[in-house]
Amino acid sequence: MKQIEFKNVTKTYNPAKGRYGLLTQALGGNLNRIIGRKLKEERIVALKNVSFSVERGETLGIIGKNGAGKSTILKLISKITYPDGGEIEARGRIGAFIELGAGLHPELSGRENIFLYGAILGMKKKEIEKKFDEIVDFAEIKRFLDIPIKKYSSGMYSRLGFSVCAFCDPDILLVDEVLAVGDINFQEKCLSKMLSFTKEKSIIFVSHNLEAIKSICSKVIYLEKGKIKKIGSPDVVIKDYLKEATEEQI
C-alpha cells in the first residue's frame, strides 16, 4: 500500500512577500495591476516536478546539499505548506520531527511540554498518559521533568522532541537533521527506535549523516536544486553523491 505519493510536485516561494509586508506596497502592487503595468516577480523554486512514492514499511532517505529542497518535502507532507502544482497524498497520522524545539514552549516544564506537544501531534490526553513513562524514560529527562525547559540543554530539547514524536504512534514518521545535537548514545538509540518501526510504518529521514542513512534506509533520493537527481538503493545513490561532491571540490 502506498503511504505517501508525490505526483509532479512543484513548490515555489515568493522571496519578497512577508519580508517587506507593508500595506502601502500591497496597495501599490494592486494599483500597478489596475493600470496594466506588470511587475517582475521572481519566485524561488524549491521543488520542481518531483514524483516519488513511499510504500508502507519503507524507509526513505533524502540527501542533498543545503537548499536542495529536502526540508520542503517534509513540510509538504505534513501540510505545513502547500504545493503550487502537482498532487500529494499522505495517509495516516504523521509524526513530524522537523525542527528543533517546534511545538515546545520554553516557559513550560518538561511534563507540560509532553502534553502540549502530544496534543499538537494529535494525541488524546489518555494516550499521552499511557505513554508518559515510556516517553520520559526514552528521553532520559526524569530528573528535570518539573523545571521549565528553557533551562534544558539543546540535547535535552531534541531528546524530548524526538521521544514524543516516536511514541505518538505515527503511521508516517518524518525526521529532519535534528538528531545531530544529541550525543552519540542518543543518536544510536533513535536510529534503533526508527529501525524497529520499519515493519509497519513509513519513515522519511533527512540527514547529512550518510552512515545513518545507509544503516536504516531501504531507498534513497538524491536531491539537487529541487529536482530528483537520482533515486535507488542507498549504496548506489550515496556513492554517486560522494563522487560528485569530491569532483566539485577539485
Add this chain to the structure above:
Amino acid sequence: MKKWFLELWKFRELLWVFTLKEIKIRYKQTILGVAWAILQPAALTIIFTVIFGLFLKVHSENIPYPIFAYSALLPWTFFSTAVSFGALSVVNNSGLVTKIYFPKEVLPLSAIGAAFFDFLMASLIFILMMFIYKIPITLNILFVFILIPATLLFAIGISFFLSAINVLFRDIRFVVPLVLQVWLYLTPVIYSFGQIPEKYRVLISLNPLVGLIQGFRDVTVLGKMPDLNLTVFSLVVSLAVFFLGYWFFKSKESIFADVI
C-alpha cells in the same frame, strides 16, 4: 464550513491544551500572577471614578459610579484583551505555524480563551462589588447568557480577520491599540447610552458593542431589560462577523507558513 468545524472538533484537546498554555505563560515570572487579570479593569475603574465620577460628575443612572463603570469595564476589558492578543496570536506563534500542521484557528481561539479566563477572574470582583453596593438582582440577569456569548463571537470574528491580516501586514500591531482606544470612547463605558444626544444615537448604535456592553450593564447592575432592538442588532452583527471572519481566516490559512 462544516468540514472546518469537524476538523476543529477533532483538535479540541489541542485547543484546550493551548488555552491552558496561554493562561500559564501569560503570568509566568510575574509577581502578582493572575491578580493582573483583576487589576486591569480595577485600576481603570478607580481612575474613571475619580475623573468622571468625582471631577466631571458624569450621570451614572442613580447607582454609585464605581460599579457603574466596572459593570461596563468588565466586558470591555474582555473584548479589548481578546482582540489585542487574538490579533497577534498567529504571528506570535510563527514557530508553530511554520513547523507543525494543525488547524491554525486554534491560535486566535486559545488567545481568546485565555482572555475569557481573565474575564471570569475579574467577574469574581464584580460579584463582590454587587454585594458591597447591595445591588438588587433581577431575573433579567439571565440575559448575560446571550450577551456574553455574543461578545465572545464578536471578539473571535474580529480576531480571525486581524490575525490573518497581521500575517501579511504587521501594521495591524500598531492599528489595534489605536482603534481600541477610540472604540472605548465610542462605547457607553464611561457614560451611559441615555446620555448620548438623541440625534447621534442611531449612528452610535451601529457599533455592535453598544448593545452588548450597555446591555450587560442594564441586566446586571440596573436590573432592567436590555434594549431589545440593540441586542438583536448586536447579535446578528456578531454572528455575521464570526462567520465572515472564519471564512476569511481559512481562505488565507494555506499561505501563512510561506509569508509569515
